[in-house]
Amino acid sequence: MSALVLAGCGLALAAALAGIAALGDLFDAAPPFLALFGLASVAYAVAVAWVRRRPAVGPRGVAGIVLAAVVFRVILLPTPPSLSTDVYRYLWDGRLAVAGVSPYRYPPNAPELAGLRDDVVYPRLNHGDWRTVYPPGAQLLFAGMARLAPESLGAFKRLIVAFDLLTLGLVLMWLRALGRPPAWVLVYAWHPLVAVELAGSGHLDAVALAATVAALWAAAAGREGAAGALLGAGGLVKLYPLLLLPAVWQRRPGRVLAAAAGVLAAGYALYAGEGAAVLGSLARYVAEEEFNPGLRGALDWTLGRLGPGGLLASRLLPLAGLAALALALGVFGRVVPAWQRAAWLVSAYLLATPNLFPWYALWLVPLLAVAPAWPWLYLTCAVALPYVIFVQPVWAVPAWVTAVEFVPLGLGLAVAAWSRTPAAGWRAMRVVP
Numbered sequence: 001m002s003a004l005v006l007a008g009c010g011l012a013l014a015a016a017l018a019g020i021a022a023l024g025d026l027f028d029a030a031p032p033f034l035a036l037f038g039l040a041s042v043a044y045a046v047a048v049a050w051v052r053r054r055p056a057v058g059p060r061g062v063a064g065i066v067l068a069a070v071v072f073r074v075i076l077l078p079t080p081p082s083l084s085t086d087v088y089r090y091l092w093d094g095r096l097a098v099a100g101v102s103p104y105r106y107p108p109n110a111p112e113l114a115g116l117r118d119d120v121v122y123p124r125l126n127h128g129d130w131r132t133v134y135p136p137g138a139q140l141l142f143a144g145m146a147r148l149a150p151e152s153l154g155a156f157k158r159l160i161v162a163f164d165l166l167t168l169g170l171v172l173m174w175l176r177a178l179g180r181p182p183a184w185v186l187v188y189a190w191h192p193l194v195a196v197e198l199a200g201s202g203h204l205d206a207v208a209l210a211a212t213v214a215a216l217w218a219a220a221a222g223r224e225g226a227a228g229a230l231l232g233a234g235g236l237v238k239l240y241p242l243l244l245l246p247a248v249w250q251r252r253p254g255r256v257l258a259a260a261a262g263v264l265a266a267g268y269a270l271y272a273g274e275g276a277a278v279l280g281s282l283a284r285y286v287a288e289e290e291f292n293p294g295l296r297g298a299l300d301w302t303l304g305r306l307g308p309g310g311l312l313a314s315r316l317l318p319l320a321g322l323a324a325l326a327l328a329l330g331v332f333g334r335v336v337p338a339w340q341r342a343a344w345l346v347s348a349y350l351l352a353t354p355n356l357f358p359w360y361a362l363w364l365v366p367l368l369a370v371a372p373a374w375p376w377l378y379l380t381c382a383v384a385l386p387y388v389i390f391v392q393p394v395w396a397v398p399a400w401v402t403a404v405e406f407v408p409l410g411l412g413l414a415v416a417a418w419s420r421t422p423a424a425g426w427r428a429m430r431v432v433p
Contacts, residue, residue, distance in 0.1 A: 002054055003061065009047035010068040010190070016040035017075045017195060026082045030390040040192035041381040048187055052372050055181030062172075062182045069168060069189035073161050073199040080153070083387060084359070087156060087202040088124040093132050093139060094146030095121070103132040103139060104271065104280045121151070130281035136267040137236025138204060156202055163206035164198045167213055171366050174217040178339065180370055187369035193380055197359040205362050208238040212342075213366050215241070219248040219338035227338075228256035232263030240363065243322075243349060246330030247341035253330065292356040292386045292397050294406055318352035343367040347376060358383045375412030379405065 019036045023029040051057065057065070081087050093103040095116060106112050109128040116122075134142070141159075149155030172185045188194060198206045211234030218226040227248040234241030242260065249256040271278045293300070299314035306313075325348050329341045346364045350356060361383040368377055382405045386397045 002050065002057055003064070005050050006047055006057070006061070006064070006186075009043045009050070010064075012043035013040050013047075013190060013192065014068070014071060014075065016043065017072055017192070020196065020200070021075050021079045024082075025080075026387075027390050028082075030387055034385065034387060037192055037196065037381075037384050044190055044192055044381070045377070047190055048372055048377065051181070051183040051186050055183040057183045062185065065183065065186045065189055066168065066172075070165070072190065072195045073164065076195055076199040077157060077161060078154070079200055081157075081201040083196070084201045084203065084357075085124045085126050086204070087153065088121050089126070089132070089134075090138075090142050090156060090202075090204065091121050091146070091151060091153065092125055093134060094142035094144075095151070097139060097143035098146045098150070102271065102274055103134075103142075104274045104277050105131070107131050107281070127281070130284060131277075132280045133282045133285050134204070134280070135236050135239060136270050136278070137233065138207075138238070140267075140270070141204075141207070141237065153202075157199070160202045160204070160206045161199050163210045164194065167206065167210045167366065170210060170213040170217060171369050174213055174220065174339075174366075175369065177217060177220045178370060184369050184372065187372055187377075188366050191365050191380065193358060193384060194362060194365060196384070197362060201359065203359045203362075205238060205359055208234045208241050209362060209366060210234075211237070212241050212244065212363065215244065215248055216339055216342055219250070222250070224249055224252050225255045225259045228259035229263050232260035232267075235260070235264060236267040240349070243326060243345055244342050246326045246333075247345055248338050249330065250334055250338070290354045292383075292402070292405075293354045294351040294356060296352070296354045297402060315354060318354075322348050322352040339367065339370050343371070350379070356383065356386075358386065375409045375416065378412065379409045382408070 016036045016039045020026070020033055020040075023033055023036075026033045051065075092108060096103045096113070099116060101113070101116075107127075107129045108117075108122060108125050132139070145152075145156055145159060168185065168189050171188045172182060175182055175184055197203050211230050215227040215230035215234070218224075218230060228245065231241045231244055231248065245256060245260055268278060290296075295318045296314060299317060300311065303310035303314040322345075326345060329336070329344065333341050343364075346367060350361060350364060353360065361380045364376060365380055368380070385401045385404060388401055389395055389397055392398065
């Protein structure tokens with residue numbers, strides 16, 4: 001019976017993803033894309049509910065889950081990215097490196113780069129007046145791919161899927177180390193957002209996910225130095241893994257911080273000649289970019305009535321709360337397992353960030369494989385809804401989309417707190433099956 005249920009869910013997921021692949025340019029087909037993504041999310045939810053209640057699927061069942069996950073990715077791998085143009089920025093930065101130009105020095109529209117522009121990559125770049133925001137580790141990856149497979153979008157997407165599948169394997173080993181059912185790897189392996197954003201759009205977050213899961217696996221084994229070094233490596237690709245440093249130290253915080261700092265210092269030393277310019281347009285991104293904010297949006301609605309001071313407070317308060325949580329968990333939370341502290345930090349980050357692009361929620365998915373929590377699983381699927389902006393007359397997430405994303409999350413967490421049902425919300429992250 002278990003095999004039949006999972007096979008049915010897998011077939012439904014594959015059909016929905018094949019439908020998405022057949023749509024072509026998803027920018028021009030946002031409504032059918034969201035409908036198909038919704039169907040994929042329903043099939044995924046049924047599969048998660050099944051393995052959560054009946055995790056004893058056996059080694060063949062786990063192998064079937066992994067094989068199906070590979071099929072899902074293969075379906076979307078040949079499709080051109082149309083939900084995001086980030087991968088074209090990766091190709092552009094790699095092109096600059098091969099030409100001997102620092103990507104931190106000039107924005108794409110600078111006159112000095114006129115000779116490097118083309119009709120394929122350059123027109124698809126967003127923020128053409130911004131210098132790159134990607135750290136040195138990402139730049140090494142971009143440069144390496146530019147030399148191995150020049151201008152190859154397909155090759156870069158295959159690299160991203162390779163890291164994605166590495167993460168899948170790491171999740172499986174991490175689950176075994178924690179004594180969790182191996183079948184729970186399905187939570188990551190079959191998540192439609194993972195397939196769409198990594199195999200479909202080719203987001204660099206696949207590398208950060210692999211580093212994060214490897215660090216948490218190392219922490220579970222008591223290897224705090226390795227955990228810190230892995231988070232440092234992740235921070236050289238995307239900065240956000242550094243938030244989890246307080247989650248992985250147990251007895252030797254100094255060792256964790258020293259390992260992370262050493263890796264970061266080695267990476268940034270490669271661009272020491274750039275000075276402060278090595279941050280690119282990161283400060284501008286923090287100051288100007290805002291998309292689909294959670295708690296920040298609610299605070300804007302209330303505190304924004306107080307004028308500029310209120311708007312500033314609405315931006316700073318969630319980030320201050322996130323910093324306070326990280327500090328508290330680092331100082332007082334060492335009796336809590338590393339994976340649980342990480343889950344709290346990532347969940348808080350998704351609420352506090354002023355930018356919740358759909359692929360940002362990928363960071364939470366591996367953690368939910370350890371302890372599936374329905375309100376957060378819901379958010380990781382609903383976070384695709386903001387793609388409705390492609391059919392909006394203005395580039396803004398409608399209020400109803402924000403409500404559909406966050407109101408059920410809030411209600412689910414409230415019910416969990418009220419009923420004290422461990423499997424319902426954050427408390428689920430404390431349950432050992």
